[in-house]
Amino acid sequence: MTHAVSPARRQSWRRLALASAVALVCASGSVSLARWGEAHLPKAEPLAELSYYPSGTWLRQSALGETAASADLLWLRAIQYYGQHRQTDNTFLLMAHVFDVITVLDPHFRNAYVFGGTSLCQEATSFRPAWLCWSAACARTRSTGSTPSSSDSCTTWASAT
8 A cells, every 4th residue: 555645745845855955054054154263263352342341321321220230240240350350461451441330330339449449559550540439439428428438548548649
């Protein structure tokens, strides 16, 4: 007893075979393109995306009211930036910008002021950005009525310059 295959079923198998062949060609093409790109394109620099951080003012608008959460995420990225450069080249070219963005998003984020100002001064030897970070911390904490985490830090830093 023979089973006759209907023309509709045969058409369905042809479409499936054609789709499989197209998928196989696309997959092999993407693998070939990825290998070519890896061999010929420049390698990505670690943390290069930090150079494209927008300003904190712009991010404040795009955070849709969740500025503290956005600052927390950027805090994690800032710590990674610091750790990466501390372990490799000890250059902290973008650290002032990173901590400025965090403190614009969340003016009450004391750890960002303390770590940012201290790291800028000690690690990056960027005294002016460190001074600006500490000055902003003092101004923002005074305007809100709270005190800085180390109350004499502001006067210590102010007298040092």
